[in-house]
Amino acid sequence: MNLTKKRFILLLVTILSIVAPSTVRITTENASIPKGTIFMNHQQGRLMSKAHPNAVVIANHQIYTDWVFLWWLAYVSDLAGSVYIMLKKSLASIPLLGTGMKNYNFIFMNRKWDQDKINLANKLDEMDLNARGVGRINGNSPISGTEQGKYVWDESKVQNTDNKWPYWFILFPEGTNLSAGTRAKNKEFAEKSGLSSFQHVLLPRTTGLQFCLQKLQKSCDFVYDVTIAYSGVKANEYGQDIYRLGNILLKGKAPKLVDIYVRAIKLEDIPLYDNDKFHDWLFQVWKEKDELLDKYYKTESFQLDPELNYSVTGPCKVSILSVASILLFPVLTLLPILYLLSKKVGVF
Known part of the structure; x- marks a missing residue:
């Protein structure tokens, strides 16, 4: 399944x-x-890239293909088959793609915490256990379950923990992409909650991310904080309006330059079990994103100090060998079929 996942991206x-x-x-x-x-x-x-496995990746959300660039970032880190993404449940109903994402064990959310918590806990437990070599891949299975459906595991049953499967867990704490509609709803929510809204990003949701980090604490090494900006988008515009899926795939209208800023935050430096401090930490991260994007829209650059940061530029593409691996299976499948058909019509 991981190989199929890799070939998809x-x-x-x-x-x-x-x-x-x-x-x-x-x-x-x-x-x-x-x-x-x-x-x-x-x-x-x-x-x-030589980025760490077993990481949670958080990012601002502007266009529907944000996840493609983050998944590609996992690919250049040799982790394309180890990606898991948190998505809104409506995406599970997309023909073909929805089924594929379910098979990939992506996590779909109802956006109602009482409905999501148990499903999320079970999915995260499996990711964490497999990453530590004590999950299903090592022959372990839940020994029981609670009335609510939460699985209970016994890690002591696993004797050999050498078989470990890493993960990159990608999620967008804003919950949806930035648009005129979501900005208006976000501003209304901020006013009701006594919060200050941001200019270029939506308010992040703390509950889900805090829960995820707590569940993955034994295996997760880092949180990769990613800020994405796209050329061709101005401060008063919305990337989702300019780079619609139809415009990208049918008209070839894609951002000429995608700017990605990444920093790593050690999990031990995040206040996971203090709700107020976690809220303040995440909102500070998002405030810094907002400031970076404000600079970007004014100068087409994050305006980062080159002495403190390192930049590298290249095409968003995969290796020729990777492309060959995509084609190899269907070609090998097609050849014997063509041979049998040719025998039937007497070509050979």
Whole structure:
């Protein structure tokens, strides 16, 4: 399944690199990510990375293909098959794609915490246990369950913990992408809650992210905080209106430059079990995103100090060998079929 998951994003990025190519500029914070972690492989003509496995990736949400660029970032880190994404439940009903995402064990949310909590806990427990080598992949199974449906595991039954499966868990704490409609609802919610709304991002939701980090605490090493900006979008515009899926796939209208700023936050530095402090921490992260985007819309750059940050630019594409791996299986499947058909009609 992980191999299928990897081939899906390889195929999607290959299609986009042909019909709607984009260049990506990735900037990392030197204090939390060693310089050169993301680098340009000139021999292959593409970006590569040595990012950590077992990480939660949080990002602002502007257009429907944000997750494609984050999944591609996992690919350059050799983690394309280890990606899990949190999505709104309505996406599960998309023909074909919805079924595929279910098979990939992506997590669909109703946005009603009482309905989501048990399902989320079970999914996260499996991710965490498999990453530590004591999950289903090692032959372990839940020994019981609560009345509410929460699985109970016994890790002591697993003797060999060498078989470990990493993860990159991607989620958007804003819950939806920025648009005129979501901005208005967000502003109304902020006023009712006594909060200050942001200019370029929506207010993040704390409950879900805090719960996820608590559940993954034993295996998660870092939270990768990602800020994404797109060329061609002005401060008073919305990326989702400019880069609609139809415009990207049918008209080839994609951002010429995708700016991605990444910093790593150690899980031990996040106040996971103090609700007020966690709220303040996450809102501070989002305030800094808002300030970065404000600079970007004014100057087309995050205006980061080059002494404190490292940037590398390259195309959003996959390796030629990866493309070949996508085609290999269908070609090998087709050849014997063609041979049998040719025998039937007497060609050979």
